[in-house]
Amino acid sequence: MDIELNAYYTMILATLVLLLGRLLIVKIKFLADFNIPEPVAGGLLAGVIVFVLNALFGLTFQFSTPLQTGFMLMFFSSIGLGADFARLKAGGKPLAVFLVVVAGFIVVQDVVGVGLAAALGLDPLIGLVAGSITLTGGHGTAGAWGPVLEAQYGIVGATTLGIATATFGLVAGGLIGGPVAKRLLKKIDHQRLAPIGQQTPVEAAAASQSLYSTRHTEAGDAPDSAMFDKPDEIRLITASSTIETLALFAACLAFADLMTIAAKGTAFELPTFVWALAGGVVIRNVLTTFFNFEMFDRAIDVFGNASLSLFLAMALLSLRLWELTELALPVMVILLAQVGVMMLYASFVTFKVMGANYDAAVLAGGHCGFGMGATPTAIANMQAITDRYGPSYKAFLIVPMVGAFFVDLVNAAVLQFFTQLPFLQ
Template sequence: MEVTLNGYYTLILATLVLLMGRFLVKKVKFLEDFNIPEPVAGGLVAAVIVYALNIVWGYSFNFHQDLQTACMLMFFASIGLSADFARLKAGGTPLLIFTAVVSVFIILQDVVGVSMAKLLGLDPLLGLVTGSIALTGGHGTAGAWGITLEEQYGVVGATTLGIAVATYGLVAGGVVGGPVARRLINRLGVQPSAVNPNPTPTEELAGKQSLYSTKHDEEDVYRNKEIFEKPDNIRLITASSTIESLALFAAALAFADIMTNVGQGTWFELPTFVWALAGGVILRNVLTMVFDFHMFDRAIDVIGNASLSLFLAMALLSLKLWQLTDLAGPVLIILLVQTLVMIGYAYLVTFRIMGKDYDAAVLSAGHCGFGMGATPTAIANMQAVTDRYQPSHKAFLIVPMVGAFFVDIVNATVLQIFTKLPFM
């Protein structure tokens, strides 16, 4: 029996999934320790319930796709609208170097995924899902590319697999980051020290001023700390700033729609969400650099985070878990290899290129976090290290900007190139 739900009921169920996820994350220590997102925690439970209803009573559910797509596009537009290239200057040369290190790893991750998939007899496009789509990209990118692979390339189960791989990545990234950093720090001979885990703003600023000389640098550090270290903090947003931000989102989505239609059948045909990200990047940097327009980042962050949560809740409600049965064994092998590659790269490449010092060790822990999982995992990894040893303000400036903003732009570019390769 097929049940079709309109936009209203889809939205209601999505919000219930989010509330259930919040409850589970607060009550289950494992979920909290490994930074499992609330939409994922609640959504996986909902997916199991939907699966049980299908097996026992034969119910099949169709959810409102337009609403899900709109939330996905708004999330990617928020990434673009947050990607201020002026911050590259604030991070300096280390930010550029770290971005390059991460970019090379994204390519390596996809090479490993595609090679392993072909070796195990799977569709090479599934290798991208077990590569940077779900690992570096996380749940949002996994859901977006999953839909694209299913609709445009006929890859059955891409969305379901992507969500599962991204969930594995969150756990794996949180598990391996700390040990990698500790081993590197022990090599350096740095001893654990008593660090105040909750410094006052004056103490925190005094430490940062030894590294950053401009007001812009300090604002970036505080903004990153507010967004990524304290995501539940109250953010003061006015009605006018919300409307202004929504207008920017509307412009980015309109740009994405126009470019998707214009690009059909041409060499620059791209998924709509890639154009939404690109539209946000163009808007952000043209308005700030040319017109000196002040973006209200708090509103952009909140709208983007809410859109991602709703999109993930709807995507997980639509999961078809039975599609993963035949893929479980080969996919697990690929993921274990990807985990070993991440450890080796962070240990041998990230640490050495970033300076072979304490900051480089903390950056390596952060790279493990978002290279396998997501930026919050990277932040949690670095917090665990700095709480035991000493602060690393350099790492807390660089990792959030690369992990949350620039890596998605690089990842989208690399994936688009891979999908066009003849052996795919």
């Protein structure tokens, strides 16, 4: 029996999933420790319930696709609207170098995924699902690419597989970041890196100041922490600012719709969500560069995060776990290989290219976080390291900007390239 639910009931169930996820995270420490998002925690449980109902009674559910698609496009628009290229200049050369390192890993991740999928007798496109679509991209990108792979390439269960794989990545990224960074610290002169709890207050203060000065001298930055200690005055989200922000989102969605239609059948044919992201980038940088328009980043983030949560809740309600039974073992092999590749890349590429110093070790731990999971996982990894060994202003400046904004632009370009390769068609 197929039960179809309209937009109203889809929205109601999605919000209930989010409330359930919040309750689970409060009650289950494991979910909080590994930064499992509320829609994922609640949605996976809802997916299991749907699986049981299907197994026992043969029930399947159809939810409002246009509503889910709209929230997905708003999320990717928020990423584009937040990608201010002036931040690349503010981050300086280290940020640009780290972005190149991250871009290189995205290519490696997809090569490993596609290669192992082909070797295991799977469709090579499944290697992209077990590659940068879900591991670097996270749940949002997994939910966006899943329907594309299902509709255009015939990959059954791509959305369900993507959500499951992205969840594995979150846990794995949180597990490996700390150990990788700690092992790297043994390679450098860390006489000043004794755990903070084992230092006297005078030694801890001197070590922190010395490390801070050394890092910023190496990076060519001025040691000014005012930007960290004195955030800008908070601008309130009012009715007027809400309308202003919604107008920006509307422009992104209109741009995405027009470009999807105009580019159909041409070499520039891209998934609609990629055009939404690109539209956000264009609108953001044109308005700020040529019109000195002050973007309300906090409002953009609020709308983007809310859209992502609702989109994921709806996507997870639509999970068809029974479609994954034949893929479970080979995909797990690919994922375990991806964990090993991430650890090796962070240790021998990220760490060395970024300077093979304390900051580089913290950056490597952060890279493990969003290379396998998401930016919050990266921040948690770095926080665990710096709480023990001292601050790393450079890492906390670079990783959030790359992980939250620029990596999605690079990942979209790399994935578009891979999906156009003849042997993957």
